[in-house]
Amino acid sequence: MYYGPVIITDLTIAEEHKKALVSAGLPIPQPVRCRFLIDTGADECVVKHEFAERAQLKLINDSSPLHGIGVDTSGRTYMGRILFACDSRVQSGVRHFFAVDGAIQSGNLKSDTIDGIIGRNILRSFEMIYNGITGKVIMRFIGGAEAQRLPGMIIDS
Numbered sequence: 001m002y003y004g005p006v007i008i009t010d011l012t013i014a015e016e017h018k019k020a021l022v023s024a025g026l027p028i029p030q031p032v033r034c035r036f037l038i039d040t041g042a043d044e045c046v047v048k049h050e051f052a053e054r055a056q057l058k059l060i061n062d063s064s065p066l067h068g069i070g071v072d073t074s075g076r077t078y079m080g081r082i083l084f085a086c087d088s089r090v091q092s093g094v095r096h097f098f099a100v101d102g103a104i105q106s107g108n109l110k111s112d113t114i115d116g117i118i119g120r121n122i123l124r125s126f127e128m129i130y131n132g133i134t135g136k137v138i139m140r141f142i143g144g145a146e147a148q149r150l151p152g153m154i155i156d157s
Contacts, residue, residue, distance in 0.1 A: 005038045005130055005137035006114060010083040011051060014101040015148075017058045017079060029056040031083060034115040038128070038137060042068075042119030045082065045104045051115050052078050052106040064105055072107040080104040082122050083150075084139065097150035098141045100125045 010031035013021070021028055032055040034047060046066060057078035066075040081101045088094035102121045109116065125147035126139040141149065 005135060006035055007038060007118075007137065008033060008035050009085070010034070011047060011055045011057075011104070011116070012081045012083060013055065013057060014079045014081045015099070016101075031055065035113065036082075036116045036118045037114045038123065038130075039117045039119055040123060040128075042117050044119045044121045045080075045102065045117060046109065046119070047104060047106050047116035048109045049074070049076070049106045052076070052080070052104065055080065057104060060103070066105055066107040075105055075107045078104045078106065082118060084141070098125075098147065099150055100144070100147045102146050 011034050012031035013029060018028055032051055034051055036045075057080040059076060059078055061077040064075040064077040066072040079101065080103075081099050082104075084098040084100070085095050086098075088096055100122045104116075125142060125144040127142050128140075129138040130136075141147070143149075
């Protein structure tokens with residue numbers, strides 16, 4: 001069991017990787033939907049190996065042991081992007097999107113309820129309020145060097 005907010009959002013390739021694929025005429029992989037535990041105690045993000053591979057993240061280190069409770073020697077480090085979305089409070093039917101690029105580690109997460117953990121390397125782009133009783137989390141985008149606001153999209157009702 002995990003204590004803390006779990007959000008469902010998308011994992012995809014980082015912007016620099018996307019630009020390289022476009023310039024090489026290669027296809028852009030589709031984002032992969034993940035269940036992430038928001039963990040303010042984690043330095044970096046971690047996903048299960050199969051999610052990093054399905055998202056086709058750019059591998060930057062194939063031997064990055066994960067340290068926490070014990071050591072996972074199967075760890076790898078990738079560059080990737082986590083996408084966030086929210087409904088507009090001003091215009092009905094419009095969603096705002098935010099993207100944060102950063103190091104994403106993969107490992108053997110032994111869980112059936114989460115696919116990964118969002119750590120401070122991504123969370124530093126947000127101001128966050130968490131209600132431990134209701135489980136509601138409010139994240140306000142504040143930006144940063146690796147973060148960007150993407151164009152809003154009109155969602156068909």
